[in-house]
Amino acid sequence: MTIWNPWHGCKKLSPGCANCYVYRRDESIGKDASIVTKTNDYNLPIKKTRQKEYKITPDDGTVYACMTSDFFLEEADEWREGVWDIIRERSDLDFVIITKRIHRFEECIPFDWGDGWGNVTICSTCENQDRADYRLPILLDLPIKHRAVISEPMLEDIDIEKYLKSGLIEHVTCGGESGPNARPCDFKWIKEVRRQCIRAGVPFTFKQTGAVFIMDGKIYHIDRKLQMAQAKKSGYSYIPGMGMADKIPYELPLRKTLFEGLARSDFRSRFYLSADDRKYIADKGMDTIRSHAADFVTKRLSSENPENDGKQTPMRGHPVFIAQHATACCCRGCLEKWHHIPAGKVLNEEEQKYIVDVLMDWIEKEVG
Numbered sequence: 001m002t003i004w005n006p007w008h009g010c011k012k013l014s015p016g017c018a019n020c021y022v023y024r025r026d027e028s029i030g031k032d033a034s035i036v037t038k039t040n041d042y043n044l045p046i047k048k049t050r051q052k053e054y055k056i057t058p059d060d061g062t063v064y065a066c067m068t069s070d071f072f073l074e075e076a077d078e079w080r081e082g083v084w085d086i087i088r089e090r091s092d093l094d095f096v097i098i099t100k101r102i103h104r105f106e107e108c109i110p111f112d113w114g115d116g117w118g119n120v121t122i123c124s125t126c127e128n129q130d131r132a133d134y135r136l137p138i139l140l141d142l143p144i145k146h147r148a149v150i151s152e153p154m155l156e157d158i159d160i161e162k163y164l165k166s167g168l169i170e171h172v173t174c175g176g177e178s179g180p181n182a183r184p185c186d187f188k189w190i191k192e193v194r195r196q197c198i199r200a201g202v203p204f205t206f207k208q209t210g211a212v213f214i215m216d217g218k219i220y221h222i223d224r225k226l227q228m229a230q231a232k233k234s235g236y237s238y239i240p241g242m243g244m245a246d247k248i249p250y251e252l253p254l255r256k257t258l259f260e261g262l263a264r265s266d267f268r269s270r271f272y273l274s275a276d277d278r279k280y281i282a283d284k285g286m287d288t289i290r291s292h293a294a295d296f297v298t299k300r301l302s303s304e305n306p307e308n309d310g311k312q313t314p315m316r317g318h319p320v321f322i323a324q325h326a327t328a329c330c331c332r333g334c335l336e337k338w339h340h341i342p343a344g345k346v347l348n349e350e351e352q353k354y355i356v357d358v359l360m361d362w363i364e365k366e367v368g
């Protein structure tokens with residue numbers, strides 16, 4: 001990976017900028033980050049050795065442009081054309097441009113951009129729902145070959161599923177905020193976007209916890225050195241079909257704790273077996289109901305990304321469906337939230353048996 005900062009300094013634009021690390025770092029050395037200047041690295045990707053070969057080669061990895069500014073900043077308009085010339089010349093390198101100013105894209109692209117350049121990924125940031133709903137429709141509408149989304153600092157729960165379902169977003173990254181004034185990032189927000197990515201088949205990276213990380217309602221202050229390592233250790237990054245969720249450590253809840261929690265939930269506790277359900281159970285017998293439950297779990301829940309996940313369990317029509325809603329075994333999101341079984345994991349035999357046991361426990365309690 002190569003960082004290329006052709007200009008330095010930026011103007012704050014949206015809530016994600018409040019604790020901008022460029023400002024923080026510049027302040028620590030007595031510099032004003034709001035003054036935007038062209039840097040000595042402006043030509044970095046085309047600098048050559050004495051043998052007249054490019055210093056940066058494709059082996060150096062992806063080139064991240066403007067990491068101490070914003071590529072589409074107004075103050076850099078006069079320098080951008082030269083940067084496009086450099087990117088055009090280095091068509092052998094992959095460039096990533098991360099921006100909060102996707103709304104300026106069309107007025108900033110080069111004459112020969114066409115429907116996009118294959119070596120350029122445009123990554124729009126969205127720190128909250130408001131910015132996601134403003135920027136992502138613009139990102140999807142533009143002529144771009146490779147699109148990505150980053151939510152860092154992630155400031156709240158964000159629903160980007162409808163944008164992911166377009167099939168046009170290739171990658172999503174989420175992470176918390178670092179620094180002394182960091183705003184908290186809740187693990188449940190990270191997990192939620194990850195589940196949206198799984199359902200849409202989009203790779204997801206959990207990049208860093210940030211300095212203030214909330215997990216299961218508890219606040220943790222994480223040392224800067226550990227923020228990326230902890231995110232990596234969690235195993236919550238995801239690439240479809242790679243079995244990455246198999247490595248996520250988790251513990252199933254105690255049955256007693258689970259049922260006490262379900263009883264406290266207004267939504268879960270409103271489910272009950274109808275007279276027809278009870279008659280069906282009496283006619284078929286518990287062994288048959290258990291085999292139906294096992295079949296539903298295998299067919300509708302066990303794969304890495306079950307079809308129609310979140311809507312695969314009808315609200316009526318079989319006593320097992322009712323038990324699934326009552327015990328939060330209805331979709332992979334509920335299984336993760338209530339039973340801690342990571343979304344994106346192919347359920348093994350033991351996990352499937354656990355779910356069937358929970359369903360049958362509930363049904364047996366109901367029929368008395």
Ligand code: SF4
Binds near residue numbers: 011014023069
């Ligand atoms: S756009 Fe990025 S670099 Fe610019 S102020 Fe905001 S966070 Fe900082």
